[in-house]
Amino acid sequence: MEFLGLYNYWVFAILLMIGFYAVIAKRNLVKKLIGLSLFQTAVFLLYITMGKVDGGTAPIFSDAGTTIFSNPLPQVLILTAIVVGISTTALGLGIIVRLKEEYGSIEEHEIQEIDEQ
Amino acid sequence: MNTLVAHLPALQVVVPMIVAPLVILLRPRGLAWAACTIASVLAFAIAIQLVQGVLATGPVSYLMGSWPAPYGIELKVDALSALLLLVVTGASVFSLVGGRQSLDVQIDEGRQPYFYAAWLLALAGFSGIVVAADAFNIFVFMEVSSLASYVLIAGGPDRRALPSVFKYLIMGTIGATFYLIGVGLIYMMTGTLNLSDMEVLIHTVADQRPILAAAGFITVGLALKAAIFPLHVWLPNAYTYAPHMVTAFLAACSTKVSLYILLRFDFFVFQGNLEGHAFQFAAYLMPLAILGILVGSAVAMFEKNIKRLLAFSSIAQIGYIMLGASLVNVAGLTAGIVHIFNHALAKGALFLAVALFATVAAGLRLDDLNGIARRMPWTFGAFVIAALSLIGIPGTAGFVSKWYLISAAMDLGTAGLPLVAVILVSSLMAVVYVWRIVEAACFGEATDVPTSPTAVPPLLVASLWLAAALNIYFGLVPELALTLSGEAAAELLGHLP
Numbered sequence: 292m293e294f295l296g297l298y299n300y301w302v303f304a305i306l307l308m309i310g311f312y313a314v315i316a317k318r319n320l321v322k323k324l325i326g327l328s329l330f331q332t333a334v335f336l337l338y339i340t341m342g343k344v345d346g347g348t349a350p351i352f353s354d355a356g357t358t359i360f361s362n363p364l365p366q367v368l369i370l371t372a373i374v375v376g377i378s379t380t381a382l383g384l385g386i387i388v389r390l391k392e393e394y395g396s397i398e399e400h401e402i403q404e405i406d407e408q
Numbered sequence: 409m410n411t412l413v414a415h416l417p418a419l420q421v422v423v424p425m426i427v428a429p430l431v432i433l434l435r436p437r438g439l440a441w442a443a444c445t446i447a448s449v450l451a452f453a454i455a456i457q458l459v460q461g462v463l464a465t466g467p468v469s470y471l472m473g474s475w476p477a478p479y480g481i482e483l484k485v486d487a488l489s490a491l492l493l494l495v496v497t498g499a500s501v502f503s504l505v506g507g508r509q510s511l512d513v514q515i516d517e518g519r520q521p522y523f524y525a526a527w528l529l530a531l532a533g534f535s536g537i538v539v540a541a542d543a544f545n546i547f548v549f550m551e552v553s554s555l556a557s558y559v560l561i562a563g564g565p566d567r568r569a570l571p572s573v574f575k576y577l578i579m580g581t582i583g584a585t586f587y588l589i590g591v592g593l594i595y596m597m598t599g600t601l602n603l604s605d606m607e608v609l610i611h612t613v614a615d616q617r618p619i620l621a622a623a624g625f626i627t628v629g630l631a632l633k634a635a636i637f638p639l640h641v642w643l644p645n646a647y648t649y650a651p652h653m654v655t656a657f658l659a660a661c662s663t664k665v666s667l668y669i670l671l672r673f674d675f676f677v678f679q680g681n682l683e684g685h686a687f688q689f690a691a692y693l694m695p696l697a698i699l700g701i702l703v704g705s706a707v708a709m710f711e712k713n714i715k716r717l718l719a720f721s722s723i724a725q726i727g728y729i730m731l732g733a734s735l736v737n738v739a740g741l742t743a744g745i746v747h748i749f750n751h752a753l754a755k756g757a758l759f760l761a762v763a764l765f766a767t768v769a770a771g772l773r774l775d776d777l778n779g780i781a782r783r784m785p786w787t788f789g790a791f792v793i794a795a796l797s798l799i800g801i802p803g804t805a806g807f808v809s810k811w812y813l814i815s816a817a818m819d820l821g822t823a824g825l826p827l828v829a830v831i832l833v834s835s836l837m838a839v840v841y842v843w844r845i846v847e848a849a850c851f852g853e854a855t856d857v858p859t860s861p862t863a864v865p866p867l868l869v870a871s872l873w874l875a876a877a878l879n880i881y882f883g884l885v886p887e888l889a890l891t892l893s894g895e896a897a898a899e900l901l902g903h904l905p
Contacts, residue, residue, distance in 0.1 A: 307589075314578060327581055334588050341596045365595070368544055372588065375551045379581050382555055386562060386574050393567040402571050 506871030586629025637700030778852025
């Protein structure tokens, strides 16, 4: 029960590690960037999970009488963090395009070899 | 006027941030530079005003939209933030005022407005980190400043900047995300993001383990951003291939700002709230600081490119700052913080001089600098003054911080002697690598002397000499930096039991 109760946190940790692994192990720059996005997305899940209250709904007051609300603050924070993540990915892809133009490759080791010549 | 003064902490960030999009519209030649410089000078003036305010009346707190603190967003300028604001805005002013010609050469004219917009965003981000008093705003400003600095570094003509900036982007984002995980864990346990509130509420948390994990994530993430050895691998290439003025600006302030957050968290938020935190902090950072000092200096002794050489010296200097902090006492912390200021002065001036060398020399390897002292004696004179400050010769700013660091180590008794030895050995290594530059510049035979002398930008020479003069001024009259650092250290450690 404990394990299932922490389901989201397990997913968070596993996603985080998959992303981290891709960043470190992959030599293709686009794959690295995909790993980085996964790494950031995992953290979004952590924040959303911590704000969730069992049976809670969106915090909008109405006459219907619902009294249990989820914490909206982490969601707002993650809205900002998503924007940050998109900007990072966009900038990273932009740099990869420039790298392809200048070096004709998006493989890390090939770029390194060209630089060493 | 009085109402304006009350809003200074917000204006510090808002001024560069509002001018940034406007700069993009300024197409005619030179206008973008002028607007960027004016905004930067304004930010510097605001920073000076804030420093005076802090010195006169203590920390300045500002509530965004007048919402009370733990619920609304608070901006706070205390002694530590004030010192960092001086460093950040000062570095920007010095590099921009002198940097027009150098940037005209290195940045395509069509792209200049975008470049200056990114510069202002970086400035706004750095200032934002320093004035923000809550953990999440620090994260957002950290990303604003980082994304803008990636653009700045990649903006130059050297294609090797691209792979280095990609590496920086990957490592910087991992660092920032680690920080975000740490903040999330603290928020989970305390339900607050305001640093002061956090500091109080951490006491009440029954299960300390998530907080401990958070402290680990935040310390490691920020160590990555601050290029603390061995997490420094992104720094040398990024500094080497960036446009010269960008190197001068970022070398003076970007890693320092990350160190600022690190100090803010590890001392202000965690210190005294976590069991054994002081010991863990010192045990983790002191060996890294010592290794960073020794390895950074040693690599610098063998580097052939002057910008890479100075970048590795920066890694050693970050080690000094961390060594001071890892002593976890007022003397050590004061020494570390005052070194943030003094190193920014010395390294900023050195990179300004490098930018001047680049206007004349064919390249920036030591061989290219052969005989440069005879061709540009004034520039070289200022370079030597800044280099002496880097080594820590009495009478320069660098001496003050090294003196404080050594006396803080001596206070520890015999346990401090190895630290003193490390500082002395590393200073000797600094003498060696500076001497290699001096040797090439004074005694090397110039191979290709251009027939027509290139025009040396006078504003850059002026700003370099002003920076060099400040190195001497703050070496002889160190009160300003020392008062602020002392107050900052006392504030950071005030929460120790």
